[in-house]
Amino acid sequence: MIRRAPIGAYLFTSCFAVAILLLTGSDVLAHGVAQADRSFIEQATGTHLLPFMYLGAKHMVTGYDHLLFLVGVIFFLYRVRDVAGYVTLFAIGHSVTLLYGVLSGTHVNSYLVDAIIGFSVIYKALDNLGAFKQWFGVQPDARAAVLFFGFFHGLGLATKLQDLTLSQDGLVPNILAFNVGVEIGQILALSAILVAMNAWRSTLAFQRQAYAANVALMVAGFVLLGYQLTGYVWARGQTS
Amino acid sequence: MKEPIRYTSRQLIVSTMIAAAIAAALLVVVVLPAEYAIDPLRTGAMLGLTDMANDRIAAEALEGFDSQPPAVASQGVQPGAQIMHAHDEKFQTARVEIQMQGREELEYKALLAVGEPLLYSWTVQGGAVHSEFHGEPTEGDWPRDFYQSYEIAGQGTAGHGSFAAPFTGQHGWYWRNLGDEPVTIVLETSGYYTKLGRIRGGRIQ
Numbered sequence: 001m002i003r004r005a006p007i008g009a010y011l012f013t014s015c016f017a018v019a020i021l022l023l024t025g026s027d028v029l030a031h032g033v034a035q036a037d038r039s040f041i042e043q044a045t046g047t048h049l050l051p052f053m054y055l056g057a058k059h060m061v062t063g064y065d066h067l068l069f070l071v072g073v074i075f076f077l078y079r080v081r082d083v084a085g086y087v088t089l090f091a092i093g094h095s096v097t098l099l100y101g102v103l104s105g106t107h108v109n110s111y112l113v114d115a116i117i118g119f120s121v122i123y124k125a126l127d128n129l130g131a132f133k134q135w136f137g138v139q140p141d142a143r144a145a146v147l148f149f150g151f152f153h154g155l156g157l158a159t160k161l162q163d164l165t166l167s168q169d170g171l172v173p174n175i176l177a178f179n180v181g182v183e184i185g186q187i188l189a190l191s192a193i194l195v196a197m198n199a200w201r202s203t204l205a206f207q208r209q210a211y212a213a214n215v216a217l218m219v220a221g222f223v224l225l226g227y228q229l230t231g232y233v234w235a236r237g238q239t240s
Numbered sequence: 241m242k243e244p245i246r247y248t249s250r251q252l253i254v255s256t257m258i259a260a261a262i263a264a265a266l267l268v269v270v271v272l273p274a275e276y277a278i279d280p281l282r283t284g285a286m287l288g289l290t291d292m293a294n295d296r297i298a299a300e301a302l303e304g305f306d307s308q309p310p311a312v313a314s315q316g317v318q319p320g321a322q323i324m325h326a327h328d329e330k331f332q333t334a335r336v337e338i339q340m341q342g343r344e345e346l347e348y349k350a351l352l353a354v355g356e357p358l359l360y361s362w363t364v365q366g367g368a369v370h371s372e373f374h375g376e377p378t379e380g381d382w383p384r385d386f387y388q389s390y391e392i393a394g395q396g397t398a399g400h401g402s403f404a405a406p407f408t409g410q411h412g413w414y415w416r417n418l419g420d421e422p423v424t425i426v427l428e429t430s431g432y433y434t435k436l437g438r439i440r441g442g443r444i445q
Contacts, residue, residue: 129255215259219263
């Protein structure tokens with residue numbers, strides 16, 4: 001069945017992208033840690049499980065780039081079991097690189113990591129539209145993609161955490177607590193997204209709007225990509 | 241229902257390009273001016289987004305520096321000496337009129353030793369300027385191109401106050417004429433500075 005993309009789709013797309021921009025304009029930070037939280041993290045020595053857990057959850061719930069990707073991932077997932085499966089894969093990917101990155105001191109350019117995260121949003125939107133099957137004749141394994149991009153989402157946070165001066169005292173339990181918080185935050189955020197998605201999917205207009213929504217996701221992904229790549233070039237200009 | 245509807249290859253390519261075009265437009269018009277003060281179409285200046293970016297970039301550059309730089313504390317200034325500064329001579333006083341062309345930017349600074357005061361009062365005639373007060377050290381061991389921003393006043397037509405130099409260096413204003421018409425800044429200063437003037441080639445002239 002072939003449908004034409006309705007013109008309204010592009011209008012909706014623009015509105016959605018503007019909403020994303022408004023979100024980014026507030027003190028919601030992609031992968032960043034809110035300014036007020038920075039001093040706490042830098043000053044904390046010893047084990048502080050609950051505060052770090054809270055910060056992890058807060059990061060996830062307010063990290064719009066993670067949320068965009070997750071919206072893309074669960075867009076066409078209806079069964080709770082499928083959702084749980086994909087989310088577990090994402091959590092594994094995220095945890096592995098977050099822990100490995102911080103503990104090994106691996107430092108990757110955060111603009112580039114965030115650009116890849118922006119790309120992951122575009123990828124997932126195209127995947128939802130069936131673009132890869134249409135263009136290349138193959139449907140890439142969605143599970144592998146979620147795990148793969150999960151690695152980068154974790155790497156992004158690990159890099160941001162290392163920009164702060166973390167105390168070695170109690171580092172491992174604190175990072176583990178932070179990671180637990182990230183997963184709790186992910187569950188909370190996903191519950192909210194799922195409720196909204198289910199309400200939306202039960203409407204007759206969903207199939208028509210699904211196309212527009214994924215194009216909107218793509219716009220948001222392209223904005224993130226351009227924003228971070230420009231930041232990469234710009235930051236090089238600042239230091240030279 | 242569970243399978244996404246199939247779209248034609250052409251439709252998908254067109255949609256992707258439209259998405260990229262919308263994103264590019266948003267980036268150029270809003271995001272880049274607001275985030276990096278990159279403003280090719282001057283939309284950021286029009287919407288007031290570029291100032292936001294400039295303020296934030298300056299604030300981020302300050303990160304990690306306390307209002308009192310560590311080098312000052314380590315110089316071991318006597319506690320009494322920081323409050324009382326006896327001098328053999330009377331302080332300097334000046335009144336200057338600084339002409340600025342439309343959209344022109346310049347820096348005007350005073351050379352002050354650590355702890356020395358500057359009293360100032362400036363008013364703009366004929367328009368408004370963006371102003372920022374900062375200083376850069378002229379002696380001592382500092383990172384290359386180090387400067388410290390003390391106050392970003394943003395758009396305004398006057399500024400009055402006092403300043404005590406946290407380190408020996410040239411401290412003063414960056415001004416940018418925000419209009420297309422020429423303006424005159426009338427600056428009055430008093431204090432124990434040893435030089436006062438416009439910055440050219442990184443030094444007070």
